Amino acid sequence: MSAHTVKRRKLSPSPDNGVSSSHPNSSNDAKRTSNVTDKMDSKRQASRGKDERSAELAMASGFYKSSFFKLQMDELLMGLRPNYAKQVSKLQETLHQIKTAIENVPEKAAQSVSDAEKELRASGLVVPWPEPRPHKDVKYTMMYAKPANINVVGSFALKTGVRTLESRPVDLAVTMPNSLFQEKDYVNFRYFHKRAYYIASVAAGIQETVAALGFDVKFAPQDGDSLRPLLLLEPRQAESSQKSIRILLAIDPALFPITRTLPMKTNIRQGSSANSSEPGEPTSFYNASLRSDATVSLYHKSLYSASKKCESFSDACILGRTWLQQRGFHAPFQNGGFGGFEWTALLSLLFEAGGPSGQPVLLPSYSCYQIFKATIQFLAGRDLTNPLFFGQEVPVPSGVPVVFDGRSGLNILYKMSPWSYATLRHEAATTLKMLNESREDNFDKVFILKVDEPALRFDRLISFPRLFNGDTLRALHEQTELWQVISRALGDRVKLVSLASHPIDSWSVRSKPNKRSSQGVSVGLLLDAENVGRIVDHGPPAEEKEESASFRSFWGEKSELRRFKDGSILESLVWSDQSDESIIYQILEYILQRHLQLTTEDFGFMGDEYDQQLKNSGDGILAYSSPAFQSVNDAFKDLERSIRDMEEVPLTVRHLAPASPLLRYTALRPNGAADVVLQFESSSRWPDDFAAIQMTKVAFLLKIGDSLESTGAASSCRVGLENESSKVVNNTYLDIHHTSGVLFRLRIHHDREQILLERNLKDRTLSPREREEAAYALFAYKKSFVQTPRLTQSLRSLCTRFPLLSPTIRLTKQWFNSHLFNAQINEELIELLTIRAFTQPNPWECPSSVMAGFLRTLHSLSRWDWQQEPFIVDLGRELSPEVTENIRTRFAAWRNIDPAMNSLALFVASDVDPEGVTWTQYEMPSKVVAARMSSLAKAAVNLLRSQPHDMEVSDLFDTSLAPYDFVIHLRPKLFGNRSSVAKFKNLAEPRPEKMATVKSFVRDVQACYSQSILLFHGDERCSVIAGIWNPQTLKSRNWHLKTAFSTGPAADSNTQVSINKSAILNEIARLGHGLIESIEIHGAAE
């Protein structure tokens, strides 16, 4: 595309202007979209008033975040709009034949239930009676008469459907004639029994015709409702492009008066079966279920007229359906009770009213995005348990959402339970936040990402594999009870208790439904991180008789009266925080047994095991506030004071900055030295020479050590040396054994070094090698003296803001450890990768459990296309769009200068480090390792998807050594005696020197064989080092001086040489003599 020039005439719309002519719609839409976002609107008004450079400008100036959003949305819609013309032409004939077949089903005179059933059984059919099935001796009779009407309805006819992989069925509504029914048929399932007989008769009558057309005939519950079976015609060949067809039953809207089926009416009068509702209790679901059969044609008409009134109606429905589907919401009450129909019906109502003072929420002029956003806003903002009436107000049940459409007499949300409604509002609020965010475009997270994976979505999962939910009324009753017990028991420890199950599968008309298919209820909990660990629950005071009685009857013997410090005497519950089981689990175990007689065998619980995993590998520490971390912090504060008070040192201390995972709560195990960085006030007395600066540092360190020892702040200090191969990188540090027992490693930050290095970098008289060295030294300088302290500072505050951040980072580190990434991936990188799940949690809320945080981190890793995208982390400063833009530019520049990603594979930037290469440059990791990281994360997410409820956590942490070319086993003695681990904690820990030894060894080997070998190793508890040969070195090649690995003459050539693997392994074995137990070689040894 040619660049736009500044000339004015180019800006006016002209037919040859590519932008305006190819996107007339988008410009219109963008203009409309602006109406919704008022703040943009005023800005635009001003610019619009002045000139007429309309179309493109309107679009371009709209809002930026949205311009790309809009383009993506157009693409999405284009891909999801079904091609109706094509489908109609394909289906017309089939539908017509089915219609004729239904019309030709012979009428049958009235007969008793048993006769009717017998007759149908003769033609192979089992009547899909809803529970309770009719008694043999009921007085009413069954008959069949020609349908009053047969119509195509639903999303296919309204063109509001979505093209998905499994194609949506076409709905064919068959209206039963009034003559079949008697006035009182709305009571006691009589209507539903007659209906079941009718659908079975239709099935019997058309089965031959339909079989000839290539369909299988099955029954299925309509919207998961066992009261209303429908006929499902499925194409026999799964791969055929034929759509499936659903035959629904309907009745005349006036057949039963609306007043009889209002939500608070009681229509199941005598307890016809033991566990149905008590007589006298309102049967709102039953009533609405009946009423919805009567509204088929009404809604078809009203939705049709709504879609005619607003041209973007059908697109808005596609967006809504997609959004719901990604969040696991479907029409059956087991899946939330809010599906495509409910969305469409809600939209049509919101065009009429729904606003705070009764004005419409939606306008016909809105674009599809505006409709979508306004509806989401409505769902998030308007609490519908405070009922919304269109038309006359009627009494409604409390605690459930009500959108009552007076004309049809139906609460269109009747299938929603309190929990599904709470979940929907939660999702709507999260989505609204994403839509309002100006920083990111979030399109993927709103529409593309599948966010209903329970382990990613919730903090804890409970599954009840044996609960049955195919019988709608009973399941509704049982689930409500379950929900009430759990919600009351967990109280403010949870923010959301969400139940999900699945409706019964479709079944052949010749058999009974498979009840197994509808077994299992799963409960997801969103925890409140603040309250979840509370040990003592306060109940009502003893003097409030009524409340305390209710409290006691709920909690039983667990409740005890206690007197508290403030003198109050309260009913209380006390839980244990010493147990391996979380308090949530203790509560559930107790209360489910007490109220529902469910033992631990009857339910599964997921989430605690991640905490357990962390405790096992992280010295038993879970929270950032644990004493181990606090003692390091206290020691640091003490050290800071001592350093400020030093008198013998000639320069003033400006700052002592923490720069270690130990001091930012992210060390998996709090051992080893804690890095700190000391900066003096600047002074002109420092020399301008690298070697001299290092010598001066040594002198200072010696002085500081003397001073700390003499004041008694440190039990001993010694100066250590590092990086001796380079004179321009920091060479010295001071190890301070603090009196508290904590070991600090202090380095001096001298900001002049940066200027000197930058000067060397620009100095053309230096050799390229010297300049490279300066570049590396500058990189190392920024890393250890600028970025590490900054990251530490940010994480210190983030870890206190998000209590779950520290344990999640530590568990993620353990994951990287157990997959042997330690030698290749900096731990700071892992920290950054994890933080994003907390500071940018979209499309979820900030996790309140290690499980959710950890799995979401893996999920985001698995989706990160690191070759093409930077990883941008918000560290709580200011991640403005400008900073993001800047980061993207830098990323593009890196990919430009190093397209093969030889030096830099991963680019991870944050608001405190927009350069993005601090933790990843110089092949940390190389692209091979980065690819392995991605594939391991993908494997983990796939495992999670395939076994959502019974995944073993340890599977995620098991690594296979098979893919490596050779494995070096370290001597077990280095790690102390394994068997004593449990008994003597202090003995189990390998001595720090040994830890450093293995690390040095790995570093030596990696440095010697940088061209030929890639080494993988875990942390200090890891007893293997695994290696792979660089595949490029494995080919024979011509001899060259620059071949940077050991070679020997190639077997098949006089002039070529090939890598000498056994000589290299021999060298490694000798280098690691005393460290190595054995070297195991995989695959064909040469």
Place this chain on the structure above:
Amino acid sequence: MKGASVQVEGYITLPVQLPSTPTFPKPATHYLYIRPHEPRIPDPDSARSLFIVNVPIDTTEAHIRHLFGTQLSAGRVEQVQFEDVPTKKRTAAADTDTNSNKKKRKRVTADDYQIYLDDINLPSTWDRKLQKSGAHAIIIFADKPSMETSLKAATKAAKRGTTIVWGKDLPAERIPALGLNRYVAHERLQYPDRGALLRSVNEFMTTFAAVAEARKREESKRLAEPDEDGFITVSHGPKLNSVAREDEMKELVDRQKKKQEGLEDFYRFQSREKRKERQNALLKRFDEDKKKLHDLKMRRGKIRPE
């Protein structure tokens, strides 16, 4: 591997048996590539030197001396220059010294001090350094015949397939051990004795001061001397070092920029141009977005829900 050519690209291929260890008992043969040293710019030593490629990673000078002196019973090695160890600069500097020393013999020059200064290092933390795999080295023999007999002996050994075991019978006390001991020593050497540290620091700082002093003296002397045309350059004021100057320049440029920005939106054309610029930026971004979408589609295929 028998019967293979003993030469590749003009190098003699000398097989050397590596001593096996219990952890890796498989016998391993290492190959050294040897030829006379013929650098592009010959120096006085190159005639008596051999160039050796692919030294084992644990090679020390003792190993090389042992290989040629004892195991091949040939020439005496004077010095080994390993790759990655900067040595040339020093010899070059030494050369210029010998020239200039003729002129002014009395004074110790700043360069002399500098050479001395370069030799003052912090103590090493390794008792035995490693070579990179595939690295090369230059072996300087005592004299040319010594080098020639060594090359002959190596050729003969390569042709006959004589078994030479790397470092065999090399007195253990002459080279520090590899393996765990080496790392234990490293742990110790990382923390040098306080006295030793203090000594190096003091020595360095004194010499450093001497260098600075000598440089200053030489500079003022040079300035006081008339040049070829008989002029004396007059300099004045405290000399800013280049860093300070850079900072000053930057500040100046910044100030200039700020000045230029001064009167924005004063004239009508300014605001008009600004508006145009903004519009163009917006349009450009729209185009970029379109391109982004295109790229996205290329990468991920159609935009559709997961």
